[in-house]
Amino acid sequence: LTRSSQEEIRRQIKENPDQFENPDFLENLNQELKKKYAYLIVRKDGEIIYCGIDDPDMILERSLPLYEEVDNSFEGGIYLDGESQHLIKQVDFKYSDGGEGSVFLVSSMDDYIPEAKRMFVELLMMGVLILLMTGFALVNWIYKSILKPMDQLQKATHEIKNGNLSAEWAEKGYELPKFDIEAVKAKTHAEPTWVHFGAGNIFRAFPAAILNDALNTGKYDRGVIVAESFDYEIIDKAYRPYDNMSLLVCLKSTGEIEKKVVASVTESLKADYSFGEDWARLVEIFQNPSLQMISFTITEKGYGVAPADLERGLTPVLAMGKVTALLYERFKAGKLPLTVQSMDNCSHNGDKVKNAVHAYAAKWVEQGLVPAEFLAYVQDETKITFPWSMIDKITPRPDAKVQQMLADDGFEDNYTIVTEKHTFTAPFVNAEETQYLCIEDHYTNGRPPLELGGVLYCDRETVDKIEKMKVCTCLNPLHTAMSIYGCMLGYTLISAEMADEDLRAFIQKIGYIEAMPVVVDPGVLNPYEFIGAVINRRLPNPFMPDAPQRIATDTSQKLAIRFGETIKAYEARGLDKSNLILIPLVLAGYARYLKGIDDNGQAFEPSTDPLLAELQAIVAPLEVKEGEQDFSCLKKLYSRVDVFGVDLYAVGLGEKIEAMAKELFAGPGAVRKTLHKYTLAR
Numbered sequence: 161l162t163r164s165s166q167e168e169i170r171r172q173i174k175e176n177p178d179q180f181e182n183p184d185f186l187e188n189l190n191q192e193l194k195k196k197y198a199y200l201i202v203r204k205d206g207e208i209i210y211c212g213i214d215d216p217d218m219i220l221e222r223s224l225p226l227y228e229e230v231d232n233s234f235e236g237g238i239y240l241d242g243e244s245q246h247l248i249k250q251v252d253f254k255y256s257d258g259g260e261g262s263v264f265l266v267s268s269m270d271d272y273i274p275e276a277k278r279m280f281v282e283l284l285m286m287g288v289l290i291l292l293m294t295g296f297a298l299v300n301w302i303y304k305s306i307l308k309p310m311d312q313l314q315k316a317t318h319e320i321k322n323g324n325l326s327a328e329w330a331e332k333g334y335e336l337p338k339f340d341i342e343a344v345k346a347k348t349h350a351e352p353t354w355v356h357f358g359a360g361n362i363f364r365a366f367p368a369a370i371l372n373d374a375l376n377t378g379k380y381d382r383g384v385i386v387a388e389s390f391d392y393e394i395i396d397k398a399y400r401p402y403d404n405m406s407l408l409v410c411l412k413s414t415g416e417i418e419k420k421v422v423a424s425v426t427e428s429l430k431a432d433y434s435f436g437e438d439w440a441r442l443v444e445i446f447q448n449p450s451l452q453m454i455s456f457t458i459t460e461k462g463y464g465v466a467p468a469d470l471e472r473g474l475t476p477v478l479a480m481g482k483v484t485a486l487l488y489e490r491f492k493a494g495k496l497p498l499t500v501q502s503m504d505n506c507s508h509n510g511d512k513v514k515n516a517v518h519a520y521a522a523k524w525v526e527q528g529l530v531p532a533e534f535l536a537y538v539q540d541e542t543k544i545t546f547p548w549s550m551i552d553k554i555t556p557r558p559d560a561k562v563q564q565m566l567a568d569d570g571f572e573d574n575y576t577i578v579t580e581k582h583t584f585t586a587p588f589v590n591a592e593e594t595q596y597l598c599i600e601d602h603y604t605n606g607r608p609p610l611e612l613g614g615v616l617y618c619d620r621e622t623v624d625k626i627e628k629m630k631v632c633t634c635l636n637p638l639h640t641a642m643s644i645y646g647c648m649l650g651y652t653l654i655s656a657e658m659a660d661e662d663l664r665a666f667i668q669k670i671g672y673i674e675a676m677p678v679v680v681d682p683g684v685l686n687p688y689e690f691i692g693a694v695i696n697r698r699l700p701n702p703f704m705p706d707a708p709q710r711i712a713t714d715t716s717q718k719l720a721i722r723f724g725e726t727i728k729a730y731e732a733r734g735l736d737k738s739n740l741i742l743i744p745l746v747l748a749g750y751a752r753y754l755k756g757i758d759d760n761g762q763a764f765e766p767s768t769d770p771l772l773a774e775l776q777a778i779v780a781p782l783e784v785k786e787g788e789q790d791f792s793c794l795k796k797l798y799s800r801v802d803v804f805g806v807d808l809y810a811v812g813l814g815e816k817i818e819a820m821a822k823e824l825f826a827g828p829g830a831v832r833k834t835l836h837k838y839t840l841a842r
Contacts, residue, residue, distance in 0.1 A: 162193060162196050162198050162249075162265055162267070164192075165189065165192055165193055165196070165198075165265065166249070166265065168189065169189070169251065169263055169265075170251070172185075173251065173253045173263075177253050177254065177255050177256060177261065178255055178256050180202050180204075180210075180253075180255070180261055180263060181204070181209065181255070183210070186200060186202060186210045186212075190210075190212035193212065193265065194212070196267075197267060197268060198265055198266060198267040198268070199211075199212030199213050199265075199266055199268075200212040200263070200264070200265065200266075201224070201263075201264040201266060202261070202262070202263055202264075203224065203227075203261065203262040203264070204255065204259050204260070204261050204262075205259045205260055206227075206260075212266075224248070224250075224262075224264060225248075225250055225262075227252050227260045227262055228252050246266050246267065246268055247266075247267040248264055248265070248266050248267075249264070249265040249267075250262055250263070250264050250265075251263050332419075332569045332570075333417075333418065333419055334407075334419045334420075334421065334569075335418075335419065335420040335421065336421045337372065337375065337376065337421060337422075337423040337424075338375075338376045338378075339375045339376060339378065339423075341423050343381070344375060344381060344382065344383050344424075344426060345383065345426040345427075347381050347382055348382045348383040348384075348385065348426040348427070349426065349427070351382065351448070351450040352382070352385055352445050352448055352450060352451055353382045353450055353451060353452045353453065353606075353607075353608055354371075354382070354383075354384045354385070354451075354452065354453050354454070354455070354608050355384070355385045355386075355387055355442070355445055355446075355451065355453075355454045355455075356368075356384050356385070356386050356387070356454070356455045356456070356457070357386075357387050357388075357389055357431065357454065357455070357456045357457075357458055357479060357483065358386075358388070358389075358456055358457040358458040358462070359386045359387070359388040359391075359394045359395060359398070359399065359428065360394070360457060360583070360585070361555040361557075361584075361585060361589045361591070362457045362551075362553065362555045362591075363386065363457050364406045364408065364422060364425075364589045365408055365553065365555045365589045365590075365591035366457075366503075366551070366553050366555070366591070366595055366597065367384070367455065367457070367503060367597075367610075368384060368386075368406075368422050368424050368425050369408050369420070369422050369424075369613070370597065370610050370613030370614055370615060371383065371384050371424040371608065371610065371613060372420070372422045372423060372424040372613070373612065373613035373614065374608070374609055374610060374612035374613040375424055377612050379609065379612055380608065380609055380612065382608065383423075383424045383425060383426035384424055384425055384426070384608075385425070385426060385427040385428075385429065385445065386399070386404075386425050386427070386428050386429070387428075387429045387430070387431040387442060388428070388429070388430055388431060389431040389432065389458070389462075389479040389482055390458070390462070390479065390581070391579050391581045391583045392430040392432070392435070393579035393580060393581065393583070394579060394583060394585055395428045395429070395430050397577045397579070397585070398577055398585045398586065398587060399425070399428035400428060401587075402573070402587055404423075404425040404426065404427065404428050405421055405422065405423045405425070406421075406422050406425075406587060406588060406589055407419060407420070407421055407422070407566075407571070407573075407587065407588035407589070408420045408421075408422050408588070408589055408591065409562050409565075409566070409588055409589070409590040409591070410590075410591060410592075410593050411559070411562070411590050411591065411592055411593065411701060411703035411704070412593050412697075412701070412703075413593070413696070413697040413698070413700050413701040413702075415702055415703075417562065417565060417590075417703075418593075419566075419569075427441070429441055429442055431479075431482055432477075432482070433475055442486055443486065443489045446486045446487070446489045446490045446493070447489055447490060447492075447493040447496075449493075449494075449496055449605075451490075451496070451498060451605070452498070452499065452603065452605045452606045452607050452608065453498070453499045453500075453501055453603065453605075453607055453608065454483070454498065454499075454500055454501065455501040455502070455503050456479075456501070456502050456503060456504060456513065457503050457504055457551075458479055458504065459504060460504060460505075460506040460509075460512065462479045462480070462504070463479075463480055463502075463504075463512040463513055463515075463516050464478065464480070464516070465478070465480060465481075465515075465516050465519045465520070466478060469481050470519065470520065470523045473524070473527065473529055474488070474524065474529055474530075476520065480513065480516035480517060480519075480520060481520050483500070483513075483517065484516075484517050484520035484521055484524075484538075485520075487500075487517065487521075487537075487538060487544070488521075488524075488530060488534055491533075491534050491537050491538075495533075495537055495543060496543075496605070497542070497543050497544070497604035497605040498543070498544055498604065498605055499544075499545045499546075499547065499602070499603045499604055499605065499607065500513055500514070500517065500544060500545070500546050501546075501547055501549065501599065502546070502548075502549060503549055503551050503597065503599075504551070505551050505552070507627055507631070508548055508624075508627075509548060509549060510546040510547050510548040510549070510600065511546065511548070513546055514546035517538055517544075517546075518535070518538060518539065521534055521535045521538050521539075522535055541602075541604075542604060543604060544604070545602045545603065545604050547599060547600035547601070547602045547603075547620070547623075548599075548600045548620055548623045548624070548627075549597065549598060549599040549600065549623060550596065550597070550598045550623055550626045550627045550630065551596070551597050552594075552595065552596040552597075552630060552635070553591060553592065553594070553595040553596070553597075554591065554592045554698075554704060554706070555589060555590070555591040555592075556590060556591075556703070556704065556705055556706075557576075557584040558576045558584060558585070558586040558588065558589075558590060559590050559703060559705070561703065562574075562588070562590045562703070563575070563576070563586075566588065571588075573586075573587035573588070574586070574587070574588065575587075590703065592697075592698060592701055592703070592704060593697060593701075594693050594694075594697055594698050595614075596616070596626075596630075596685065597610075597614070597615045597616065598615075598616040598617075598618060598622070598623055598626050598684065598685070599615055599616070599617055599618075599623070600617075600618065600619060600620045600623050601617040601618060601619065602620070616684045616685070618682075618683075618684050622682050622683060622684060625680050625681075625682035625683075626682045626684070626685055628680065628725070629679055629680065629682060629685070629687055629690065630690070631721060631722065632675075632721060632722060632725040632726060633671070633675035633676070633678065633679050633687070633726060634671060634675065634679065634687055634690045634691045634694065635690070635691075635694055636718070636721075636722050637670065637671075637675060637722040637723055637726070637743075637746075638667040638670060638671055638691075638694060638695075638699070639654075639711050640711065640712075640715060640718055640719070640722050640723075640746070641666060641667050641670055641742075641746045641749075642654055642657050642663060642666075642667055642699070642708055642711070643708040643709075643710075643711035643712040643715070643767075644708075644712065644715070644746060644749045644750055644753045645663060645666070645708075645746075645749055645831070645835060646663070646708030647708050647709060647712055647753060647758070647764060647766070647767075648749070648752060648753055648758050648759050648764075648831045649663075649758070649759055649831060649832065650758055650759070650760065651708055652707050652708070652709065653705065653706070653707060654699055654704065654706045654707065654708060654711070655699065655700055655701055655702050655704055655706075657699075657708065658695075658699045658700040659700075662832070662835050662836050662839050663835075664695070665839045665840075666742060666745075666835060666839045667695065667699075668691075668695055669742055669839065669842045670742045670743060670746070671691040671694070671695070672688070672691060673739075673742075673842065674726070674739065674740055674741070674742055674743050675726055675743075676688070676691075677730075677735060677739075678726055678729035678730060678733065678735070709767050710767070712753075712766065712767040713767040713768055713769065714767075714768070714769050714770065715750065715753075715767070715769055716769050716770065716771040716772070716775060716803050717769070717770065717771075719747070719750065719803055719804050719805070720802070720803065720804055720805030721805065723743055723746065723747065723804070723805070724804050724805015724806050725805060726743065727740070727743070727804075727805070727806050727808075727811055727813065728805065728806060731806075731811060737811065737812055737813060740813065741838055741841075741842050742838065742839065742842055744813055744816050744817045744820060745820055745834075745835070745838050747798070747804065747808070747813075747817050748817045748818075748820035748821040748824055749824060749831070749835075751779050751782075751794055751797060751798075751821045751824075752784075752821060752824040752825060752831065753766060754766065754772075754775050754776050754778075754779045755776075755779055755782060755784060755825075756776070757784045758831075759828060759829060759830070759831040759832055760828055760829075761784065761827075761828040771803065775797065775803070778793055778794075778796050778797045779793065779794070779797065780793075781793050782794075782825055783825070784825055784827060784828070784830075785825070785826070785827050786826050786827040789825075791818055791821065791822055791825075794817075794818050794821055795809065795814065795818075798814045798817055798818070799814070820834065820838070823837075
């Protein structure tokens with residue numbers, strides 16, 4: 161408290177020690193000290209020459225330390241106890257006449273302690289007040305940031321379960337389920353019909369959404385149980401916190417979105433033995449005679465069979481091994497029938513899951529772990545079937561534009577979840593508006609009526625026709641054409657390419673004019689309408705962040721199926737191959753693409769491809785320049801049956817493609833000029 165006075169005393173001792181004989185100076189200094197519950201005593205040559213109180217304590221004066229007896233800096237001090245307690249700080253100095261001077265700052269504890277107590281009480285009260293205010297602010301923050309949203313979510317969940325859609329959310333375009341969620345959940349728990357493996361975005365956006373639509377008709381009463389066999393964090397973060405519901409955001413090519421709450425998933429389980437309760441529940445479901453179908457969206461890699469996993473016996477770690485173990489439980493429950501349905505985007509997908517299940521079952525029989533009857537059971541198509549299917553729908557990662565749209569609506573659960581296994585998910589899933597799911601109708605124990613939600617059921621031959629229509633003519637070839645020319649013309653988004661008149665006309669004429677004559681109409685899907693959806697809704701969709709560079713990956717592995725099959729069909733049907741103009745232009749563009757120089761003459765890096773280095777070496781002698789050069793190296797490229805599916809010279813197209821390639825190599829701007837020329841003429 162007296163620190164400022166101490167500084168003043170030190171300064172005066174240094175500058176003018178005789179001030180400590182000046183009564184006015186001493187009185188002013190003493191008055192300042194009194195405000196701080198202290199007073200001043202000055203001693204010269206052993207005599208008190210100033211005392212700052214009217215009634216000095218003689219005992220105190222006699223107890224004052226002698227000159228230079230104690231610390232001479234004010235930093236220390238002595239405490240005198242008795243009837244009155246005092247804290248004394250002392251500094252010694254010399255007057256100008258050589259006299260020994262001492263200045264004492266005396267603080268009376270009798271005065272100071274009550275005041276200190278009052279200050280302590282005040283500080284304590286202030287601290288309590290600060291804590292109360294801080295606590296209030298923290299509680300308010302927790303309420304607004306955590307409890308209120310959770311309460312809102314719980315209320316919203318309750319409202320959704322009871323079929324109540326507030327006018328506010330209806331006005332914002334949110335469609336909620338029209339069925340009794342709790343009744344469906346109870347019925348499904350007791351009599352499950354469908355378990356789906358793969359809890360990723362495609363499942364929530366498509367199979368689960370289809371079932372949701374079927375339930376909305378009121379003609380079905382069972383939901384789907386989802387099981388995740390790879391990334392269990394999805395269950396913990398994207399399903400269970402939201403009572404297994406999700407928001408489906410449909411991304412339209414107009415830039416608008418549709419929002420639908422999907423509540424058809426009644427349980428979410430982790431498909432692994434380490435999660436005891438979840439695995440026990442799966443075993444219980446597989447033992448239930450009501451189970452009709454298990455399905456998958458686990459990507460083509462998920463159907464792999466590793467030799468090491470086959471050696472693990474009845475506790476494998478890969479998805480197909482776990483599924484086979486669950487099928488063994490169904491076998492033991494009475495050889496109950498079931499359909500094992502792949503919904504992954506790969507050709508003849510039912511055979512992939514069948515081969516994997518048969519491999520595990522055969523190995524376990526060989527190891528003596530299961531009876532031979534189990535292998536016969538999974539091979540018996542009156543008991544277990546593995547239908548084919550064709551699925552087509554794009555579900556990108558959670559999109560920032562969508563998140564902002566949802567935030568503007570007041571939908572707070574719009575954040576992206578990234579798991580430790582680098583799965584990108586969210587409480588919502590965004591997907592394109594166009595979708596197709598065609599399934600071979602080969603079931604042994606009945607099936608959910610997914611046709612109520614838009615699934616097309618047909619025979620295996622029709623599924624195969626639809627697959628070929630998509631892969632060979634109506635979708636995938638158009639993608640590849642756009643990827644090759646998009647990379648050379650500097651595009652980074654497929655949707656942006658669709659605003660380019662040359663590129664749009666290019667793929668439109670490839671599909672409608674050159675590919676369509678060899679399309680086998682599957683009957684259940686109109687090929688013209690399919691291409692129309694691709695060109696007018698799918699490719700121009702601004703929400704689809706697909707890039708030509710991604711699609712151009714592994715192009716050497718795609719050309720044979722995407723263009724070679726069409727050329728073969730022209731040959732087989734005796735069609736006039738001179739009508740093929742733009743498909744040869746795609747293949748001519750591939751040689752120019754391999755050069756890795758864009759239409760402005762700038763180098764770019766072609767996408768990864770197992771044959772990239774080998775094929776680039778073929779076109780290495782060529783230069784992007786005007787004037788004559790030797791293009792004979794192209795014969796080595798265009799005769800590659802492994803790349804194009806046919807020897808393009810043998811089918812009479814090699815020379816035409818070479819001539820187009822010469823035009824494409826004719827310096828900067830040649831790609832655009834050649835593309836425009838042939839597209840316009842076609």
